[in-house]
Amino acid sequence: MQDSRSQVSSSSSGVSFEVSWRLAVYTWDAPLIFAGFSRALLFGGLRESHQAVVEIKDTNLTAFKVLLRYIYTGWVSLGSEKEETVLEILGLAHQYGFEDLEAAICDYLKDALCIPNVCVIYDMATLYSLCNLKAVCEDFMDKNALPILNHESFYSLSPSALKAIISRDSFCAPEVHIFQGVYEWVERSTDLSPEQTQEILSQIRLPLISLSDLLNVVRPTGLISPDQILDAIKAKNESRDMDLQYRGYLMPGENVAVQSKGAQVLQGEMRANLLDGNVSTYDMDRGFTRHPIDDNNGQGILVKLGMQCIINHMRMMLWDKDQRGYSYYIEVSMDQKDWVRVVDHTRYHCRSWQYLYFPARVVRYIRIVGTNNTVNRVFHVVAFEAYYSKQEVELHKGLIIPRENVALVTKSALVLEGVSRSRNNLLNGDIHHYDWDSGYTCHQLGSGSICVQLGQAYWLSSCKLLLWDCDDRSYSYYIEASVNNRDWELIVDKTREACRSWQTLTFAPRAIVYFKIVGTFNTANEVFHCVHFEAPAQVGSENRPRVKGFDHAVAPVRPHPSGGSIEDGRGSPAGAEAVVVDSNLVALEAGPVRERLGSTARSDHSEESRMREEGAVVRVREEGAVGRVCEEGSMGRVREDVGVGARRREERDVRTRAREENRAGRRREDIGAGERAKEQCPRPQTPLPEVVVVPEPKARHPRHHCLQDDSDDDEEEESKDK
Secondary structure, three states, rough: OHHHOOOOOOOOEEEEEEEOOOOEEOOOOOOOOOOOOHHHHHOOHHHHHHHEEEEOOEEEEEEHHHHHHHHHHOOOOOOOOOHHHHHHHHHHHOOOOOHHHHHHHHHHHOOOOOOOHHHHHHHHHHHOOOOHHHHHHHHHHHHHHHHHHHHHHHOOHHHHHHHHHHOOOOOOOOOOHHHHHHHHHHHOOOOHHHHHHHHHOOOOHHOOOHHHHHHHHHEEEEOOOOOHHHHHHHHHHOOHHOOOHOOOOOHEEOOOOOOOOOOEEOOEEOOOOOOOOOOOOOOOOOEEEEEEEOOOOOOOEEEEEEEEEEEEEEEEEOOOOOOOOOEEEEEEOOOOOEEEEEEEEEEEEEEEEEEEEEEEEEEEEEEEEEEEOOOEEEEEEEEEEEEEEOOOOOOOOOOOOOOOOOHHHOOEEEEEOOOOOOHHHHHOOOOOOOOOOOEEEEEEEEOOOOOEEEEEEEEEEEEEEEEOOOOOOOOOEEEEEOOOOOOOOOEEEEEEEEEEEEEEEEEEEEEEEEEEEEEEEEEOOOOOEEEEEEOOOOOOOOOOOOOOOOOOOOOOOOOOOOOOOOOOOOOOOOHHOOOOOOOOOOOOOOOOOHHHHHHOOOOOHHHHHHHHHOOOOOOOOOOOOOOOOEEEEEHHHEEEEEHHHHHHHHHHHHHHHHHHHHHHHHHHHHHHHHHHHHHHHHOOOOOOOOOOOOOOOOOOOOOOOOHOOOHHHHHHHHHOOO
């Protein structure tokens, strides 16, 4: 360094920089870091690239030395530098295009944010359009609005920065304090034009200031005209409270309906359960908050947040230990007098987790009112959460227009009717692991259907399904939709078409909760099989990668035991095909087993022989083919027909074994008595042949043993006993 402006001679591989009347000489004897404007300045053919001395104007020498050190070493330490110097370095890095250095300084400043420096950093971030740093500063100021208004650094803000800050809904402080801060800022700004002053004052929300403060605080300053004050009083008295432009705290991604943030439940029975975050240990007697639907006068369940918050997203878990559906609406308020309905699901059946979105609002009170329960007249909520979400969600008439598949168990969807080894095979997203025996949901043609309930109403215009396609068969079907499981509309009609494999279907947009898929024809047998269902239709879902080593197109052949009786499904061709599974399974499927026995042509077969070849054709019960579910009384006790049938069969087997043992014992006694008589008889007699009369077994319909009517089994047992 030299203290004079005299030029220092340098070789062709160096350059001298004149900064603030000081001259620095640097040579390019090592790999250097240049970028953007600095590279063009020194090596791009500009005037400075041919000068021995390059003059740098309006630059802090210390900051420029740090920049040169970064150019030579690629490393710089900011911890030892003053805050003003760090900001100068940031300005130089931005000016000369050192993007990596600029990003590093921004990260450093984010960690160093505090009330004394946030206004200066925000001003610089606004000046250089550093969006990420600006957003962090805004978030910090939102959370510390009142301390910043009272700090001296607030008065150093530029007019544009001040206007941007106080115009934010999330800059939450009493409006009269914001006015006082702006008034002091105006008093200290001597070079402010009247237009700039009015632009800033227009961001003050006068209707939010009390009448007393308008007259005693605002009016004496002279910044606000009497007409503006009168207009504010009129708006305050005549407008709806929820139409006022309130400010609120913004906490993106944080649940504000928690006790740790001051939230509490003011109305509802068993209030302590709603906000405790427990969504696992609940049953018919505990773990939920409730209110009667008929005798509540619309009060519902009332939640008060700890502070006025900006929210646009709610999550609510309805009691879901059975298949019941609920209807409800949700309202919000600031004063508990003027309510705005943000969610209206009074016409729809909803179950389990509810994912609710609406335009962002400042909220202090939330009221949840149930209007219907398909089982009883009580509305039950297990958990409730409130958020501000940055996720962009498209809405139509208050309903979500989903982009991703919502027919998933994780989205509270459920298969209400249909036969499969697992209740939700249709909704588990597995499109590869299916074969002759499993991986699909089905129903018998002419009886029942496959019914899917979504977790809540969505605005949909498409769906997609995969028909069982392990051979060349084709199906015909139609699909109906409903919002209440009572009023159905036809949305897809494929009854006159031969359909195979993937089906991408579109229809007029509408609100949908229930899908009912009804098969009408199968070229191979009398059962309709569906492997996968999704709504809305996802582009490319059929191309999801297959699990290595598994090919569903190859039908596995399982060995079938020989011998046995008609009762256990062995000893007849029909029994050999029947897929007998454990009684603990939810239901059994009618598998497409024709090819396993080598049968080819079916057109010339009788109906009875077709049924025998198909094997276990499932009779779908009217109550729902995944096991008839009924609720015992108002508590929702669930009983499955399959389990009851298994217990009856076990009892029947015990009685059968007892009868056989008794018969065997009687035969042994008869034989022993005959031997004793022979020994006592003096003359040998020719023994008569023993005659055993075996009743002819009762003819059975060739369907699966596990799905036969229990009343038929009881009648047969009584006839055998007689």
